[in-house]
Amino acid sequence: MKELEDRILKDGTVKPGDVLKVDAFLNHQCDVTLFNHMGAEWARLFSGKRVDKILTIEASGIGIACIVAQHFGNVPVVFAKKTQSINLDGDQYQAKVYSYTKQKEFPVIVSKRFLEPGEHVLLIDDFLANGKAMHGLIDICNEAGVIVEGIGIAVEKGFQRGGKELREAGYDVRSLAVIKDMDGDKGAIKFA
Amino acid sequence: MKELEDRILKDGTVKPGDVLKVDAFLNHQCDVTLFNHMGAEWARLFSGKRVDKILTIEASGIGIACIVAQHFGNVPVVFAKKTQSINLDGDQYQAKVYSYTKQKEFPVIVSKRFLEPGEHVLLIDDFLANGKAMHGLIDICNEAGVIVEGIGIAVEKGFQRGGKELREAGYDVRSLAVIKDMDGDKGAIKFA
Numbered sequence: 553m554k555e556l557e558d559r560i561l562k563d564g565t566v567k568p569g570d571v572l573k574v575d576a577f578l579n580h581q582c583d584v585t586l587f588n589h590m591g592a593e594w595a596r597l598f599s600g601k602r603v604d605k606i607l608t609i610e611a612s613g614i615g616i617a618c619i620v621a622q623h624f625g626n627v628p629v630v631f632a633k634k635t636q637s638i639n640l641d642g643d644q645y646q647a648k649v650y651s652y653t654k655q656k657e658f659p660v661i662v663s664k665r666f667l668e669p670g671e672h673v674l675l676i677d678d679f680l681a682n683g684k685a686m687h688g689l690i691d692i693c694n695e696a697g698v699i700v701e702g703i704g705i706a707v708e709k710g711f712q713r714g715g716k717e718l719r720e721a722g723y724d725v726r727s728l729a730v731i732k733d734m735d736g737d738k739g740a741i742k743f744a
Numbered sequence: 745m746k747e748l749e750d751r752i753l754k755d756g757t758v759k760p761g762d763v764l765k766v767d768a769f770l771n772h773q774c775d776v777t778l779f780n781h782m783g784a785e786w787a788r789l790f791s792g793k794r795v796d797k798i799l800t801i802e803a804s805g806i807g808i809a810c811i812v813a814q815h816f817g818n819v820p821v822v823f824a825k826k827t828q829s830i831n832l833d834g835d836q837y838q839a840k841v842y843s844y845t846k847q848k849e850f851p852v853i854v855s856k857r858f859l860e861p862g863e864h865v866l867l868i869d870d871f872l873a874n875g876k877a878m879h880g881l882i883d884i885c886n887e888a889g890v891i892v893e894g895i896g897i898a899v900e901k902g903f904q905r906g907g908k909e910l911r912e913a914g915y916d917v918r919s920l921a922v923i924k925d926m927d928g929d930k931g932a933i934k935f936a
Contacts, residue, residue, distance in 0.1 A: 581804075581858045582821040584813045610803035614774075615821065619809035629774040629807065637845060653829060666773045730749045 553593050553728040556706065557743050559586060560729055566586055568736045570709070578706060579612035579678050587616050588614040590728055591623035594674075594704045597726045601701045603627055607693070609660060609685055612678040616706060620676055630666045632689060634658045645695050647688035652681075662690040662696075670698035680705040680727060683714025690723075702726060710744045745785050748898065749935050751778060752921055760928045770898060771804035771870050779808050781813035781832040782908045782920055786866075788821040789918045793893045794864040795819055799885070801852060801877055802826055804870040805882045808898060812868055822858045824881060826850050832875050839880035844873075854888075860892070861889035872897040872919060875906025882915075894918060 563576040565668040576585040603624045607616035609632040617629045636659070643664040650657050667673075675689050686703065693700050700723060706728035708715045718725050755768040795816045801824040802807035803860070809821045810837045835856040842849050859865075867881050878895065880912035885892050892915060902927040910917050922936035 575855065580822065580855055582810055582813075582823070584810050584821060585818045587810065611806060611825070614803060615810035615823070615829070618776050618779065618810050619776055621774075622780075622811075626777045629776060631771065631803065631807070632774065633803070635846075638820065654827075663767065663772055665768070682796065687885040737771075741816070 553590065554575045555586065555589055556565070556729045559583075560707065560731075561741060564741065566734045566736045566739050566741060570711075570734065570736070572707065572709070572731065572734060574678075574707060578616075582615045584615075584619055586716070587619035587624070590616065590683065590706060591620035593728060594620060594676075594726060595623040598624075598674065598702045598704070598724075599722075601674075603674045603701055605630060605667075605673045605698075606674045606676055607632065607662070607667075607689060608676045609689060613676055616678055617676045620704070622672065630662060630667075632692065633661045645692040647691040649684045649688040651684070660685065660692065662692050664696070667696035667698050671698045672701045673698050674701055675703045677704075678706045679723070680708040680714045680718075681712045683712075683717055684713065686718065704728075707731065745782065747778065747781055748921045752899065752923075753933060756933065758926045758928045758931050758933060762903075762926065764899065764923065764926060764933070766870075767898060768885075775808045776807075776811055779811035780814070781876075782808065782898060783812035784916070786868075786918060787815040787922060790816075790866065790894045790896070792915075793916075795857075795866045795893055796863045797822060797865045797890075798826065798868055799859075799865045799881060800853070800868045801881060801892075805868055808870055809868045812896070815865065817896075822854060824884065825853045830851065832910060837884040841876045841880040841882040843876070852877070852884065854884050856888070859885070859888035859890050863890045864893045865890050865894055867895045868897075869895075870898045872900040872906045872910075872917070873904045875904075877907055878906065878910065887898070897922075899923065 702724040705727040708730045710730040732744040733742040754794040894916040902922040924936040925934040
């Protein structure tokens with residue numbers, strides 16, 4: 553998606569350790585006009601698919617998912633939580649995910665009340681790198697008996713293995729910007 | 745706002761310890777149609793005010809704030825973060841907040857790049873009880889030199905002191921549903 557690529561080139565920055573910062577428009581400050589254009593593009597890419605619900609993961613996925621839901625008939629958005637809370641009770645689906653960014657394992661939790669067996673879901677997230685968080689969501693979908701119709705990613709780090717593994721496993725992964733290569737010293741970003 | 749009150753009566757549940765669960769439509773599963781109606785109502789309540797930006801706090805505020813921004817001319821949404829990360833660098837505004845729900849203190853962090861002195865902001869959150877999180881956001885706004893035009897809350901626990909204190913301090917707090925009283929044993933909810 554050219555608009556997202558252009559925005560990454562304009563406002564994104566590359567930091568050492570293959571860190572791409574897009575916090576000016578995607579995951580700290582949010583550009584809802586851009587999110588709407590992303591939603592329209594995913595609606596085109598996933599047209600013809602049944603989407604009963606959008607599933608994402610806190611925190612950065614939530615804003616994107618809510619705006620995107622408007623382009624899929626205002627379906628409900630469910631966001632997986634990363635911490636237990638007294639507000640989370642009852643039966644839960646739970647998977648464990650290792651975060652390289654935070655250097656620790658965290659849980660991914662969804663209340664069983666919000667995933668009905670047989671529902672068709674679209675998974676949405678801001679980033680796909682090694683795919684650990686997405687595999688956690690897929691594990692929960694499998695346990696819940698819901699059908700993963702597709703996976704919409706804003707920015708995929710194409711040089712890491714997450715996207716390749718998911719596509720090889722048969723998932724319909726649509727990333728709106730795929731980074732082929734980036735150079736922390738020069739700040740250069742190349743798209744696939 | 746009658747639609748929100750009706751929804752709380754229909755899908756909300758009261759748990760011991762004055763816990764009101766609205767996770768079916770507000771803060772775990774999200775009803776974006778309801779969020780749009782809430783946005784339209786806040787646009788009416790805050791009409792005539794200058795809103796350059798919406799500021800909220802992760803995670804539950806993000807989806808509401810992004811949908812609501814569409815009713816304020818698609819202004820940017822900034823969400824405060826609750827944990828440090830390697831993705832958060834550079835100069836930050838930071839406040840400390842005590843959470844009764846999680847029984848611990850956590851930081852509220854906003855990058856200095858996303859609050860410009862002189863900007864007019866609208867604060868949005870899903871819940872207002874004792875007001876600790878909102879005071880954290882206000883501290884950051886004061887430090888940044890931005891003007892708090894108003895505070896939009898989905899559900900206010902009117903029997904706790906947060907809303908009263910903020911209004912007495914001169915803030916324009918507009919809560920779409922104010923709980924006057926709730927009874928965990930009977931599951932009864934009364935609105936102000």
